[in-house]
Amino acid sequence: MFSTAIILLSADPKQGGTVQLIMMGAIILVFWLFMIRPQAKKAKEQKKFVDNMQKGDKIVTIAGIHGTINKVNEDNTIQLEVNPGSYLKIEKSSISMEWTAAINKTAPEKK
Numbered sequence: 001m002f003s004t005a006i007i008l009l010s011a012d013p014k015q016g017g018t019v020q021l022i023m024m025g026a027i028i029l030v031f032w033l034f035m036i037r038p039q040a041k042k043a044k045e046q047k048k049f050v051d052n053m054q055k056g057d058k059i060v061t062i063a064g065i066h067g068t069i070n071k072v073n074e075d076n077t078i079q080l081e082v083n084p085g086s087y088l089k090i091e092k093s094s095i096s097m098e099w100t101a102a103i104n105k106t107a108p109e110k111k
Contacts, residue, residue: 049097053078060099061090
C-alpha cells in the first residue's frame with residue numbers, strides 16, 4: 001500500500017486525473033466490500049429469521065426480554081409469553097437474532 005502511495009505522489013500532474021479516478025474507484029470498492037455488503041447480508045439474515053418464527057420458539061428481544069412465542073400475528077407483531085399466563089404484544093423487528101441464537105445454543109436439552 002505504501003508503494004502505491006509513492007507512485008501516486010510521483011505521478012505527473014499534467015496527466016490528468018486518471019490515477020486519482022482509479023484510486024477513488026478502489027476506495028469505493030473497498031468501502032462497499034467492508035461496510036455495505038456485510039450490513040446488507042446481516043439485514044437479509046435478520047429478515048429471514050423473523051419470517052421463520054413460529055409458535056413455541058424461545059426468543060430474546062433487543063431490550064433483553066426473554067420469552068416464548070405464543071402467537072404470530074398478521075400485523076408484524078407477536079404475542080410473547082414471558083411468564084405462564086403473562087403475555088406481551090411486541091413487534092417482530094424488536095427480536096434479537098444474535099441473543100436468541102445464543103440463548104437457544106446454551107439451553108439445556110430436555111430428555
